Amino acid sequence: GDSVTQMEGPVTLSEEAFLTINCTYTATGYPSLFWYVQYPGEGLQLLLKATKADDKGSNKGFEATYRKETTSFHLEKGSVQVSDSAVYFCALSAGGTSYGKLTFGQGTILTVHP
Amino acid sequence: NAGVTQTPKFQVLKTGQSMTLQCAQDMNHNSMYWYRQDPGMGLRLIYYSASEGTTDKGEVPNGYNVSRLNKREFSLRLESAAPSQTSVYFCASSGQGSSYNEQFFGPGTRLTVL
Numbered sequence: 001g002d003s004v005t006q007m008e009g010p011v012t013l014s015e016e017a018f019l020t021i022n023c024t025y026t027a028t029g030y031p032s033l034f035w036y037v038q039y040p041g042e043g044l045q046l047l048l049k050a051t052k053a054d055d056k057g058s059n060k061g062f063e064a065t066y067r068k069e070t071t072s073f074h075l076e077k078g079s080v081q082v083s084d085s086a087v088y089f090c091a092l093s094a095g096g097t098s099y100g101k102l103t104f105g106q107g108t109i110l111t112v113h114p
Numbered sequence: 115n116a117g118v119t120q121t122p123k124f125q126v127l128k129t130g131q132s133m134t135l136q137c138a139q140d141m142n143h144n145s146m147y148w149y150r151q152d153p154g155m156g157l158r159l160i161y162y163s164a165s166e167g168t169t170d171k172g173e174v175p176n177g178y179n180v181s182r183l184n185k186r187e188f189s190l191r192l193e194s195a196a197p198s199q200t201s202v203y204f205c206a207s208s209g210q211g212s213s214y215n216e217q218f219f220g221p222g223t224r225l226t227v228l
Contacts, residue, residue: 004156032215034216041221042221042222043118043204043219043220043221043222044157044204044206044217044219045219046216046217046218049216089156089157093215101147101159101162101172101215102147102157102159102215102217104156104157104158105156106154106155106156107154107156
């Protein structure tokens with residue numbers, strides 16, 4: 001079945017450091033890929049998405065590129081801020097009979113210190 | 115627009131008690147979902163409703179029932195709560211067209227079963 005694997009956390013960085021959170025997936029066909037962010041005490045919010053190979057999703061300084069050859073969708077940000085502290089989830093939507101349904105990774109906790 | 119709303123925000127139950135979690139969306143979305151979030155396990159799909167009048171099991175349906183009351187509302191019922199159902203529950207919805215797989219989440223219900 002479909003699955004998403006994220007790098008183990010938690011991740012702790014200093015402000016202005018470079019961020020990478022790794023995400024790899026297993027799916028049949030051509031899934032859409034997503035990053036969601038969950039701030040403390042809140043629900044998940046869509047951060048960015050990519051729907052086909054080589055697409056780059058971007059939002060709020062975060063970027064991720066859909067790499068079909070390595071089945072990866074790593075999240076990056078050049079300079080993190082304290083306000084980026086949150087839990088980040090990678091997810092895929094396989095389409096077909098899974099129409100609209102998402103499969104999530106386990107989440108990566110990011111803490112950014114001043 | 116309020117987006118996706120959930121009630122209650124917090125609930126404590128004793129083993130064997132029953133309760134219903136309520137969810138409503140005002141975005142005219144066709145599809146709605148119930149997830150549970152447990153530490154280190156990401157979000158797991160309990161049930162979903164692809165459209166009004168239909169419901170289907172997700173990854174972890176045992177111990178739960180759902181009702182798609184109308185296009186706006188999708189409730190989750192625990193008939194006889196167990197400590198293993200202690201979790202944070204999220205409702206989500208998704209629309210049509212090119213954004214059919216972008217899900218919008220409610221703020222969650224934190225449930226403790228003693």
